[in-house]
Amino acid sequence: MPLHRIDLSVLAAAALALGLAAPASAAEPVIGLITKTDTNPFFVKMKEGATEAAKAKGAKLIAGAGKTDGDNAGQVTAMENMIAAGAKTILITPSDAKAIVPAIRKARDRGVMVIALDSPTDPAEATDALFATNNYQAGVLIGQYAKAALGGKPAKIVTLDLFAGHPVGAQRHNGFLKGFGLPAPDAKSNELGKDPAIVCMADSYGDQAKGQTAMENCLQKSPDVNVVYTINEPAAAGAFNALKKAGKDKGVVIVSVDGGCQGVRDVKAGKIAATSQQYPLRMAAMGVDAALEYAKSGKKASGYVDTGVALITATPVAGVESKDIQVGTDLCWGKK
Structure with a gap:
């Protein structure tokens, strides 16, 4: 009406x-x-x-x-x-x-x-x-982590994004590229950066079921993916389910953003390698x-006020500042 x-x-x-x-x-x-x-x-x-x-x-x-x-x-x-x-x-x-x-x-x-x-x-x-949250910086942190966790192997990256044109989705995606050391648009761009290291890009709408379907489709295009960037933790959970179903869950670094309580539990369980927590x-x-x-x-x-972001992981890597699972659990949101 x-x-x-x-x-x-x-x-x-x-x-x-x-x-x-x-x-x-x-x-x-x-x-x-x-x-x-x-x-x-x-x-x-x-x-x-x-x-x-x-x-x-x-x-x-x-x-x-x-x-x-x-x-x-x-x-x-x-x-x-x-x-x-x-x-x-x-x-x-x-x-x-x-x-x-x-x-x-x-x-x-x-x-x-x-x-x-x-x-x-x-x-x-x-x-x-x-x-x-500085969503670009949140992306930078998980990009840096994924790069270090990969240990020098050639990257084959899947990005499970939000949807085209969304500023937060673009900031997280492009920040991830920046942190990983790939060419990336700046924080003001609403366009998603691309690079040959990205073997598949798909929209997940931040949804677990859609994230799983998107990951399944990406695995058909590139079954040897070794890094998955996700817009949020529900999408990360969907990606993990798809990888586990394909028998590839042990060899892929999944990183995400949000720091919700379920997301932190997924980090503790090893489903997500690291997540950038917001408050x-x-x-x-x-x-x-x-x-x-x-x-x-x-x-x-007036203006922009940064409300903070911290990388949460159970497996720290050298050169990337992070907080442990206890800190993530103490500060997470959603059901504990």
Whole structure:
């Protein structure tokens, strides 16, 4: 249904569902948090962190999400409802980096500070600030690790990417190439770098089943692959399943990004050699602090703030800084 034709009863129902029935008092700052979905453990943990931080500091957090990853209309509706409920800061993990920009522009024109968490908009300047992992550096770390773990053997690399044009997907992929010592676009490019060492590139959409299918297809093209880069840990789990099914799971270095609790367990089990861990609780807490500062002083957050990344592995390699499984487990997100 086009947004301009949604009747007021529908918006009212949506507002009630989000807990937005009435604006908070003037003494209680209202902060909105919009995630891509409310089921992904990463965003569940982000919501938990933001809710706890807001409650501890005397603010009210209202949360919304798209129905699925990519549901821009759902995020737009949540943003409109939050503004109506009195939110002066909205924290958002954009599902569609470009399509959400007009709604963000409208919010900022009304005096609302908008901070992107985890993923930038396109252009990044569409929000007041971005609090996120340096995804390019996350890629660099696992690229360096994979290069060292390969031990000088000629590389035959499979990349299981997100999907074409996604900035986070490009940053992780290109950072991996940079860390591996291959030619790579810079961190601002949304184009995926290519090199003869990459024997197969496939989109996984960050999904385990799709990652397994993509890996099976790549094995048909190049059965002697020895390095697999994956956009995230579900895709890595799918890749491992495909390799195990083909009897090749012992001779391939799989690296990934996220640092979720299941991902760290997969590192401990030897399914993933190393992963770059990011920190959604830190993103959420920093977002709440910025919102409270804006409510108090009118000072807006600006620019990019790096929320940190660390390489987690059970098998350290010389020359690449890493943290062990215990650290990864202590700081992971999702069910422990």
